[in-house]
């Protein structure tokens with residue numbers, strides 16, 4: 001291990017939720033404030049700022065932090081940070097520094113948060129596309145979404161007024177402080193975090209169990225944002241993991257919770273972002289696999305490993321576990337990686353979500369070589385009785 005991060009060396013968490021008298025006063029005041037609509041993904045960003053998921057951020061970034069993140073992959077004070085957390089609009093007429101603004105959850109017609117505007121600044125969307133996503137191509141889903149939000153940014157501290165309706169059951173929708181408390185209750189000194197957007201298959205199980213060999217506990221932490229067609233439904237991912245854990249994991253060494261935030265598909269920068277988030281949830285180690293947070297062929301498959309070379313585990317507060325992408329090898333007849341198997345691509349079969357999806361659609365059980373039979377049967381049963389994948 002290059003650095004021994006433990007749960008004893010956690011950074012403090014930001015907390016920006018109003019309660020009691022302060023909440024009552026804010027709710028009185030909000031009716032007279034300028035109101036700006038934000039979409040569902042931005043609502044999630046607001047909530048993640050408020051519950052400390054994005055600690056040490058205390059609001060939407062100003063231009064100094066923004067520039068520094070683009071150019072240095074650090075906040076202006078030097079703290080490692082890779083993804084801009086900015087509040088974008090197409091225009092902000094009449095909004096000036098010092099204005100208090102109500103951020104309005106448009107989809108639910110409900111108040112989200114107050115923003116104390118500390119700066120209004122313009123950004124170069126294509127520069128951000130290049131520097132954060134590595135491409136200006138608007139066929140890239142992260143670039144497309146980022147550009148669609150507009151080039152005028154409002155910075156400032158936020159104060160949360162209320163939560164949106166959760167995307168996942170309450171039992172899995174845990175704040176960082178709650179996950180840290182559960183880790184402490186279990187007495188884990190070291191914890192591996194695992195990012196996923198899919199149901200557990202044998203390649204992911206391979207990675208997770210390497211983590212579990214190295215640390216006291218494992219946090220399986222599926223990222224669940226607003227879905228696009230073809231994404232697996234959150235309840236399928238979570239229910240499937242419960243089955244997997246019940247049959248194949250030591251129950252007292254594994255926690256399952258959801259992280260509700262948008263995928264950025266920013267590849268290596270998002271791998272770093274995901275690790276910082278898991279540090280905030282109490283993890284000491286984080287698995288970075290092949291093409292982490294990638295999409296299409298925009299990123300070199302181990303770019304997500306290399307970005308961590310620029311930072312020490314001590315300054316990140318979390319140790320990356322750089323693992324190779326597992327696949328099924330027909331000659332070894334087990335899950336392997338290019339690090340441990342000599343047989344090469346002819347014998348290797350990647351386990352892709354697309355392939356699993358096609359099998360489920362045909363009512364075909366994914367083979368035991370790539371998926372545990374309990375999960376395969378669960379998926380088939382779900383497919384018969386309802387939806388497995390999100391459809392628009």
Ligand SMILES: [Zn+2]
Nearest residue numbers: 329332341343
């Ligand atoms: Zn092999």
